[in-house]
Amino acid sequence: FWSPVDPEEVPDYYSVISHPMDLETMRCKVDAEEYETRDEFRRDVVLIRANARRYNPCG
Known part of the structure; x- marks a missing residue:
């Protein structure tokens, strides 16, 4: 959440x-x-959450 995802650390993120x-x-x-x-501003906050949920789905 703090900084852009490093593609070397998480190669499939993008x-x-x-x-x-x-x-x-x-x-x-x-x-x-x-x-x-x-x-x-609010849309970007929501986007951070949506991206986190998409990349890290429950289960």
Whole structure:
């Protein structure tokens, strides 16, 4: 969640997750004032959770 997934550590991650997101990237987007609305910010938070659940499904 903190930083982008390293493809050397998790080689298949980017074949499973097509829209990666992490908190470091979000911080950069905040600093660059790329979020125009709260909903855009919220979508990235939801995306982090969705990616985690997709890559690490229950069971």
